Amino acid sequence: MALMKISVLSMYWNEPQGGGINAYVTGLVTMLRNRHPESSVDVLYVQGDGDPAGRVRPGVLGEILGTALHLHRLSPDMIHVHDSIGLLLGAALYRSVLRRGTVVYTFLTETKRPVHIKDRFLRRFGTCLYSWGIGRCACVTFVSQDLQTKIDAVYAIPIAQPTAITYPGVEARPVAPEKILEFQERFGIADGDIVLLSQGVTANRFKAKGTEELIAAVALLRGEYPGIKLVLTRDGRFRSDLERYARAIGVADAVVFTGDVDDPFVPLARADLYCHITLADGLPIALLEAMAMAKPIIASRTGGIPEAIADGEDGLLVEPRAEAIAAAIRRVLSDPTLAEALGRHARETSLARFGWADRSDLVAGIYTSLNGR
Known part of the structure; x- marks a missing residue:
């Protein structure tokens, strides 16, 4: 230059x-x-x-x-x-x-x-x-x-x-084990919990509406996975709406609202699965951060997301409906080989393109x- x-x-x-x-x-x-x-x-x-x-x-x-x-x-x-x-x-x-x-x-x-x-x-x-x-x-x-x-x-x-x-x-950052432990203790997450993570979704109405469907998917999965936890970061203006929705459908104890986090890679390091369900988006950096951390990803087939995620290779793309989201989560959680392959390929794509x-x-x-x- x-x-x-x-x-x-x-x-x-x-x-x-x-x-x-x-x-x-x-x-x-x-x-x-x-x-x-x-x-x-x-x-x-x-x-x-x-x-x-x-x-x-x-x-x-x-x-x-x-x-x-x-x-x-x-x-x-x-x-x-x-x-x-x-x-x-x-x-x-x-x-x-x-x-x-x-x-x-x-x-x-x-x-x-x-x-x-x-x-x-x-x-x-x-x-x-x-x-x-x-x-x-x-x-x-x-x-x-x-x-x-x-x-x-x-x-x-x-x-x-x-x-x-x-x-x-995006550039992934290493996370010290003690930071992960601090995060778990602060938000009541046990070692054996299955952690679904969605970052930055409480400040945008398109993301909040998609996240309602993700919360509904958690309700569908609780019988099969009693230890499932959905972690939502950022203290945005739609947080209270999502908290009310989680209470209304009976999953408030399974949804963790962290507010703003200083380092998004700390919750990512603890997450078992990253979910990004939105009705519209440009190309979410939170999604790219999950790719860089080799996390298996489930995302909505909306906005610019398909430009980063090849369905079945870098992650699973779904329609933003609770039943479809739950089916994709179930598929990844029941198949560790698939989860590992999705995360590995996502990281390779991140390094090559982003x-x-x-x-x-x-x-x-x-x-x-x-x-x-």
């Missing part, structure tokens, strides 16, 4: 509440800094801490003006915005007024689009603002092909610029091709 000043913009930075967005941006920035020390990579963020470049005031107006002022101070060559209309509009304003910096925008999720606004006038106004911001970009990227298709077909945001698919990356070194090199190549435009 040619020598340049890069500003990365994100709602989250070093913030566990940021889920996959935080993980994506943190992984990308860390690898860019490691592999391209000749270039400077600053981070502007709304929630979190740890980067001296600057925190942007929350709220759409604060994000727009704060972003523009920070960019004026930093004067970057490349401005990379991650899935925030406020930060996008701030970068677009800076670009339009001063004619400096090249803007790249990355779509990470399917949520918070203007199409979800109920009022027709506000929905149209929001779409116009989004389109104006996108129009100031030199390139638009997506974390999955499925997400690009949905942004074009469902959300009706016109994109005339060059596009690219920038899958997330290493952060290769993923960041792709992004760096985009920066180089656009620099000065």
